[in-house]
Amino acid sequence: MAYAINTPEGTRDRLFAECRERRQVQTALTTLFQRRSYAEVSTPEVEFYDLFLQSGNPMPQESMLKIIDRSGKIMVMRPDCTTPIARVAATKLKAVPLPQRLYYDQTVFRSGQEHKGGSSEIAQCGVELIGAAGRKADLEMVAMAVDALRACGLRQFHIELGHVGFFRDLAGRMDMPAEAMEQMRVLIEGKNFAALGDMLEPYAGQSASTALRRLSRLFGGAEVLDEAERLTGGSSALTYLRKLYTELAQAGYGAYIRFDMGLVHQIDYYTGVVFRGYVEGAGDAVLSGGRYDRLVEAFGRRAPATGFAVDVDAVAGCLPSREPPRVKFLVHFGGGELSRALKAVDEHAVGTCELSPCENLDETERLAREKGAGAVLVLEKGTERVVQL
Numbered sequence: 001m002a003y004a005i006n007t008p009e010g011t012r013d014r015l016f017a018e019c020r021e022r023r024q025v026q027t028a029l030t031t032l033f034q035r036r037s038y039a040e041v042s043t044p045e046v047e048f049y050d051l052f053l054q055s056g057n058p059m060p061q062e063s064m065l066k067i068i069d070r071s072g073k074i075m076v077m078r079p080d081c082t083t084p085i086a087r088v089a090a091t092k093l094k095a096v097p098l099p100q101r102l103y104y105d106q107t108v109f110r111s112g113q114e115h116k117g118g119s120s121e122i123a124q125c126g127v128e129l130i131g132a133a134g135r136k137a138d139l140e141m142v143a144m145a146v147d148a149l150r151a152c153g154l155r156q157f158h159i160e161l162g163h164v165g166f167f168r169d170l171a172g173r174m175d176m177p178a179e180a181m182e183q184m185r186v187l188i189e190g191k192n193f194a195a196l197g198d199m200l201e202p203y204a205g206q207s208a209s210t211a212l213r214r215l216s217r218l219f220g221g222a223e224v225l226d227e228a229e230r231l232t233g234g235s236s237a238l239t240y241l242r243k244l245y246t247e248l249a250q251a252g253y254g255a256y257i258r259f260d261m262g263l264v265h266q267i268d269y270y271t272g273v274v275f276r277g278y279v280e281g282a283g284d285a286v287l288s289g290g291r292y293d294r295l296v297e298a299f300g301r302r303a304p305a306t307g308f309a310v311d312v313d314a315v316a317g318c319l320p321s322r323e324p325p326r327v328k329f330l331v332h333f334g335g336g337e338l339s340r341a342l343k344a345v346d347e348h349a350v351g352t353c354e355l356s357p358c359e360n361l362d363e364t365e366r367l368a369r370e371k372g373a374g375a376v377l378v379l380e381k382g383t384e385r386v387v388q389l
């Protein structure tokens with residue numbers, strides 16, 4: 001049977017500039033993470049599906065790429081980095097005192113984005129602060145989210161803060177069946193506010209329903225907290241967000257912070273502050289994270305935690321494209337001249353000088369012209385000369 005020479009749906013080859021920009025973002029992020037005392041961990045690309053079942057199936061099953069191993073067990077291509085790291089923190093790192101600061105530079109695999117032209121392979125660089133509850137840890141994480149995007153070279157971006165307690169509190173005040181509650185969560189997550197309005201129509205008499213219908217408007221600067229307070233009569237989630245904001249603003253992060261009280265992540269392990277990073281003018285979030293205080297416990301160790309992951313390619317796609325280096329020199333070298341030839345390449349700016357594999361100078365000159373190089377450096381019998389083309 002004829003074999004189609006292409007890659008599976010949702011995957012693609014990435015060449016030159018894309019790889020360079022991806023590497024640039026990864027280096028900027030991992031350098032920052034190390035500077036803040038986060039240590040690198042790496043987990044397998046395949047995990048048992050049961051790992052995600054044990055942690056309460058935090059993500060839709062259909063988004064996981066599955067493989068059956070030789071014994072018939074279901075495995076999944078790592079759909080998330082946080083769950084395996086929670087497993088590691090509760091097992092391999094059990095004896096290591098908390099808090100633990102961990103970072104990763106890994107790929108996650110999520111299917112279902114292909115129809116939107118999205119990729120099922122997502123390069124993520126992220127951090128997890130495990131074993132730290134409360135305000136200071138949340139402040140560290142949100143500030144680092146801002147610093148991470150800044151370190152990548154982005155200027156026009158913001159971090160949207162929300163709190164899962166806000167929605168949970170409102171939903172708890174509603175007299176509504178559990179399935180309707182879940183349907184409502186899905187509509188809010190998809191920012192499908194028209195359908196949410198229709199769905200809440202029969203509940204119009206309940207006071208929390210007015211606030212839920214206004215969720216789409218509870219989005220913007222710190223004034224959103226005032227409006228949310230007016231609508232709901234206040235909640236501990238709002239008080240907490242206000243405290244965080246005051247301290248972030250004092251530290252100079254205020255201009256980067258916005259609020260979205262309708263922020264509900266698709267991943268379901270969050271228990272407190274949640275946030276997303278957006279670049280001005282780009283649609284999808286480039287950073288996502290939040291507090292997850294019960295995930296590590298699902299693997300046997302009580303440890304509140306918070307963290308975030310950056311979508312490396314999404315950030316790279318927002319950076320101004322830079323001219324790739326161009327070859328200016330070819331080095332033509334004779335017998336016994338290999339070390340001098342390599343030294344010449346190494347001394348030139350990266351990507352501007354390369355060895356010629358040709359045996360005679362005419363061929364090297366032809367090759368140099370083809371490549372658009374302006375000159376050939378000839379190293380023979382201890383001598384050196386430059387042939388301009």
Ligand SMILES: N[C@@H](Cc1c[nH]c[nH+]1)C(=O)O
Binds near residue numbers: 080127288291
């Ligand atoms: N794992 C989450 C991000 C995150 C890291 N830590 C907490 N949340 C994601 O992929 O969206």
